[in-house]
Each structure stands twice: as C-alpha cells, then as structure tokens.
Amino acid sequence: MDLEDVEHLTAGRTADVRIAGLSKVYAGGVAAMADVDLTIASGEFVAVVGASGCGKSTLLRILAGFERPSAGVVEVGGTAVTGPGPDRGVVFQDYGLFPWLSVRENVAYGPSRKKLPKAEVAAVTDRFIAAVGLTRFAGRYPAQLSGGMQQRVAIARVLANDPSLLLMDEPFGALDALTRADLQAELKRIHVDTRTTVVFVTHSIEEAVYLADRVVVMTGGASHGVPGSIRRIVPVDLADRDVTSPAFNAVKREIAELVHTAPAPV
Amino acid sequence: MTTTDAGTVPVAAAAPTVPDAPPRRGRLRTVLLGLPVPLLFLVLWHLGRAQEWELPLGIRMGFLPYPADVAAGLVNYVAGTRDDAFSSLLWEDLPASALRVVSGFVLATLIAVPLGVLMGRFSTANSLFDPMINLFRPIPATAWVPLVALLIGYGDQASIFLITLSAFFPIVLGTISGARQVPERLLEAARMLGTSGVGTLLRVVLPAAAPAIVNGMRVGLGLAWVILVLSETTGVPTGLGSTIFLARDVVQTDQIVVGMICIAVAGFLSDRLLTLFFRVLFRDRPLIK
Numbered sequence: 206m207d208l209e210d211v212e213h214l215t216a217g218r219t220a221d222v223r224i225a226g227l228s229k230v231y232a233g234g235v236a237a238m239a240d241v242d243l244t245i246a247s248g249e250f251v252a253v254v255g256a257s258g259c260g261k262s263t264l265l266r267i268l269a270g271f272e273r274p275s276a277g278v279v280e281v282g283g284t285a286v287t288g289p290g291p292d293r294g295v296v297f298q299d300y301g302l303f304p305w306l307s308v309r310e311n312v313a314y315g316p317s318r319k320k321l322p323k324a325e326v327a328a329v330t331d332r333f334i335a336a337v338g339l340t341r342f343a344g345r346y347p348a349q350l351s352g353g354m355q356q357r358v359a360i361a362r363v364l365a366n367d368p369s370l371l372l373m374d375e376p377f378g379a380l381d382a383l384t385r386a387d388l389q390a391e392l393k394r395i396h397v398d399t400r401t402t403v404v405f406v407t408h409s410i411e412e413a414v415y416l417a418d419r420v421v422v423m424t425g426g427a428s429h430g431v432p433g434s435i436r437r438i439v440p441v442d443l444a445d446r447d448v449t450s451p452a453f454n455a456v457k458r459e460i461a462e463l464v465h466t467a468p469a470p471v
Numbered sequence: 472m473t474t475t476d477a478g479t480v481p482v483a484a485a486a487p488t489v490p491d492a493p494p495r496r497g498r499l500r501t502v503l504l505g506l507p508v509p510l511l512f513l514v515l516w517h518l519g520r521a522q523e524w525e526l527p528l529g530i531r532m533g534f535l536p537y538p539a540d541v542a543a544g545l546v547n548y549v550a551g552t553r554d555d556a557f558s559s560l561l562w563e564d565l566p567a568s569a570l571r572v573v574s575g576f577v578l579a580t581l582i583a584v585p586l587g588v589l590m591g592r593f594s595t596a597n598s599l600f601d602p603m604i605n606l607f608r609p610i611p612a613t614a615w616v617p618l619v620a621l622l623i624g625y626g627d628q629a630s631i632f633l634i635t636l637s638a639f640f641p642i643v644l645g646t647i648s649g650a651r652q653v654p655e656r657l658l659e660a661a662r663m664l665g666t667s668g669v670g671t672l673l674r675v676v677l678p679a680a681a682p683a684i685v686n687g688m689r690v691g692l693g694l695a696w697v698i699l700v701l702s703e704t705t706g707v708p709t710g711l712g713s714t715i716f717l718a719r720d721v722v723q724t725d726q727i728v729v730g731m732i733c734i735a736v737a738g739f740l741s742d743r744l745l746t747l748f749f750r751v752l753f754r755d756r757p758l759i760k
Contacts, residue, residue: 271659291665301660305678305756315664346757366664 221247222268222370222402227277228432229263237263239432241277243421247369248400252413254464255423260433261406264423265374268404269295281370291315294363298375300355302347308334308358309343315366333361336395353384360392364399371403378408389415393446410460414453415446422463436463513538536725544725545732557726560714561733568710569737571627571702572695575634579691582635583642584684588672590643591650591680604643612637612698616705625706633702638691645687649680654759679759685749692745696738711737 222245238260270289337357426433523533551559703712718726
C-alpha cells in the first residue's frame with residue numbers, strides 16, 4: 206500500500222468513480238459478482254440496495270481497497286484502486302472506533318497521520334466534532350457513548366480526513382429508528398455542505414430514496430447461485446424528500462419491486 | 472435481513488487493565504479473614520520447632536529456626552542490630568539483585584514484544600520462530616545453569632542471561648496471543664485513515680494487544696524473581712540469592728528464611744510497581760478486554 210501515491214487525490218477532490226467489467230470470484234470458485242459497470246460523478250450521492258448476499262458490501266469493500274477485484278477496472282479520481290487510502294473514507298456498521306482513544310483523538314487520528322501542524326489538526330478536529338454535535342463529549346471514550354453517538358464520531362473521523370469519496374456500509378443498520386432518522390438528516394446536511402461523493406450501502410429502500418441522487422439496485426449474489434449484478438439504476442428526481450408524499454412512495458415501490466422480484470428470464 | 476459481512480463489534484470496557492483490589496465493600500472483613508490462617512501457621516511452626524515434629528516426606532522441623540529468631544534475623548538484615556556478617560546486608564543485596572532482575576526483565580521485554588507482535592501478525596514470522604520457541608520453552612532454567620557456566624562463566628552476565636531467558640517466554644507468548652486477537656475492523660479503520668504498515672503495528676496492534684502484553688510481562692517479572700536465586704548460584708558475591716547460599720554454608724537457618732522472605736516481598740513489590748507503571752501509562756483508557 207503506497208499512501209504517497211493516493212495522497213495527492215485529496216487535494217484535487219476529483220472523485221469520479223469508474224467501475225467497469227468488475228467481477229469478484231472468491232477462493233473455491235464462488236462468484237460474488239460479475240460484469241458490474243458503474244460511473245459516479247463528483248459530489249453525487251449514490252445508494253446501493255439489494256437483498257442479502259447480492260454483493261453490495263463486496264462492491265463497497267472493493268472500492269475501499271479492502272478486497273481486490275478478480276477482473277475489471279476500479280478507478281477513483283482517475284487512479285486505479287490498489288489498497289485502502291485516506292482519499293476513501295469508510296464508515297462501518299459497527300463503527301470501528303479505536304476504543305482506547307477519546308472522541309477527540311479518534312477524530313484527530315487521520316489528520317495526525319498526514320503530519321499536518323498541530324494547530325491545524327486541532328482546528329480540523331474541533332470543526333468536525335462540532336459538525337456532528339459532539340463538542341461536549343470530545344473527552345469521552347467510545348464505550349461511554351450510545352451507538353448513534355459512536356457513529357457520529359466515525360463520520361466525523363473520516364470527514365476530518367477530507368476524503369474525496371465517502372463509503373458507508375449500512376452505517377445506520379444497528380441504530381434504533383429515531384436515532385437513524387436523526388443521522389439520516391444530519392448526513393444529508395453534511396453532504397450538502399461538503400459535496401463529498403458518497404456511496405451508501407443499505408437494506409432500507411426508504412433510506413436510499415431519502416438520501417440518494419441515484420439508487421443502484423443489485424440482484425443475484427453468491428447465495429442465489431448467480432453472480433451479483435446491477436439490475437437497474439433508479440434516479441431519484443424528487444425536489445422534496447417527504448417520506449410520506451405519494452411521489453416518494455412511488456419511487457420506493459418501484460425499487461421495492463426490483464429488489465423483491467426475480468428479473469425476467471432473458 | 473441483515474448481512475454483517477466482516478468483523479465483530481470491538482468490545483471495549485471502561486475498566487482498568489490490571490485486576491484491582493477487591494471491592495471496597497467488606498474490606499475490613501477481607502482483612503480479618505486473611506489473618507487466622509497465617510497466625511495458625513506461625514503457631515504450628517513454633518510448636519513444631521519446639522517439639523521437633525517429624526512430618527511426612529522426611530520434614531524434620533527441629534532443623535527450622537524459631538519464628539522469633541527469623542524476625543530478629545530480619546531486623547538485623549535490615550537494620551544491623553546484631554553486628555554479624557548479615558547486618559544491614561539487605562541494602563547491598565537488594566539493589567544488586569533488583570538490578571539483575573530489572574536488566575534481565577527489560578532485555579526480555581525488548582526482544583519479546585517486537586518479536587511477539589511480528590509473530591502474531593505475520594504467518595511467515597510465526598512459521599520462522601514458532602518451532603524454535605516451542606523447542607526452547609520446555610527447557611527449565613536449572614538445566615541451563617551448567618551450560619551457562621561454560622558459555623558465559625560466573626558473574627552478573629550469566630545471572631542476567633538466565634533471568635532474561637526465563638522472563639522471555641511468558642512475554643512473547645502473551646504478546647503473540649494479544650496481537651492475534653486484534654479485531655480486523657480496527658486494522659481496516661487504521662488503513663483507510665492512512666496508516667502505513669508499520670504504523671498499524673504501533674498504533675493499533677500494540678494498544679489492542681496491551682492487556683495481553685501486560686499480563687505476559689507480569690508473569691515474566693514474577694519468573695525473573697523465581698529464577699533470581701538460581702541465577703545467583705553463578706558465583707556473584709552480593710544479592711538476595713547469594714546471601715541465602717552464604718547462610719546455608721555457615722548453617723544460619725534463620726538467615727535462609729530471612730532471604731526467602733525478602734525475595735517474596737521484593738517480587739510482590741515489583742509486581743505492584745509494574746502495575747502502577749501501566750496504570751500511569753494508560754491512565755483510565757479503556758482497552759480491549
């Protein structure tokens with residue numbers, strides 16, 4: 206993993222994601238996904254939905270650089286992904302915070318690795334802790350916080366690294382409904398402010414429609430005997446994301462049908 | 472309908488790493504309950520000595536010193552009340568022995584922790600060193616003494632070598648098991664935040680493995696004191712162990728027991744000091760249990 210190679214990306218923030226002909230075959234010959242093509246524009250918010258085992262998390266982990274594709278092209282900002290790097294921040298469902306570091310130290314972790322001046326690290330850290338509303342809890346340790354607060358720390362931690370691409374793997378899946386709604390609204394506001402490109406994997410169709418500019422629907426997957434693939438990409442052209450409005454529910458219904466019904470035989 | 476593809480939630484607890492004293496509640500009761508058995512032991516010791524009991528395994532209690540003689544010997548060893556060969560000798564023996572224990576223990580830690588981290592994280596390192604460690608580990612330090620006498624000769628270096636050897640194994644094994652149990656998710660988090668390979672070992676593996684390393688170090692330090700007496704048979708002139716052998720040679724049994732007591736107290740205090748050191752180092756940081 207050569208970090209110097211990817212470091213320059215964060216300065217330019219050109220996060221065009223290009224995935225072409227992507228396949229992933231696990232050891233033993235199990236095909237997780239095949240022929241996935243996806244292009245994401247800079248600043249776009251893309252949600253990925255699909256039934257369990259369709260390969261949506263694998264797709265995200267390949268973008269993060271945690272897993273290597275078996276075939277195909279995966280580029281972020283024009284550079285091939287060869288491993289994890291600070292240009293692609295990942296928010297995990299189980300937070301992945303360092304338990305021995307305080308909230309402030311967790312958020313400062315990324316900026317400190319870039320060898321920025323101390324004052325600058327402190328300023329960036331304070332800004333993102335404030336952005337997720339945790340200033341009062343900056344001295345606490347993760348185990349002393351609720352799940353929702355821990356996920357806020359995890360989001361602040363990657364944003365403090367100024368990533369050009371934000372990868373979120375079912376980030377709100379372990380949270381209760383109220384906390385989940387709060388964090389969705391907060392993420393939306395943060396996305397409007399930062400215009401960071403986001404790839405958001407979720408089980409919740411409502412969450413996908415509420416947050417995303419486009420919703421990628423995946424089908425198949427290793428557990429279904431066929432490799433996972435993109436069934437359709439549904440643009441969400443709703444000016445107002447009122448979850449109770451008829452227009453919102455029409456989009457939701459369309460995606461639900463794509464997720465829950467088998468594709469017509471070719 | 473949930474897929475948790477990889478990793479588990481890292482479990483952290485807001486408790487200190489090292490086991491604390493028992494809960495404050497009922498402390499007086501704990502202290503009181505701790506007294507009868509040692510007191511009974513002292514009474515039986517005194518009676519057994521006075522009546523020259525013969526116990527199983529050929530234990531002839533007539534050869535023991537009286538507890539009161541041991542107490543007097545201890546005072547002499549500490550404060551020089553008797554004006555004999557052992558008067559105030561503790562203040563020469565203790566620093567000499569402590570220096571050997573600390574040197575051997577620090578040396579063992581400096582080798583064992585980096586090696587254990589590498590072996591715990593990299594299968595190549597593990598395959599390279601694991602057979603060697605398993606081959607040497609069962610050899611008791613006593614069995615090393617004759618060879619060490621030839622290889623190194625008599626003196627401090629031989630003594631330190633034996634202590635290092637004994638302390639090394641628990642520390643390296645503790646570190647390996649700690650390094651293996653680092654949650655994969657934390658390594659992923661560190662890498663995606665821009666940590667280099669070596670940085671991951673220092674910033675994630677080391678703190679995550681800290682409780683296991685500390686446990687290994689405590690066992691290692693305990694063993695260092697256990698081995699001290701043996702290691703001072705290598706002909707060093709001063710030291711708690713050397714004095715025990717001197718006392719045997721001049722048949723001063725009370726002084727033998729005094730030496731045993733001093734080693735026990737020194738071992739206990741050094742464990743408290745190590746624990747205190749880590750408590751100061753970690754403050755109240757929650758570590759992975």
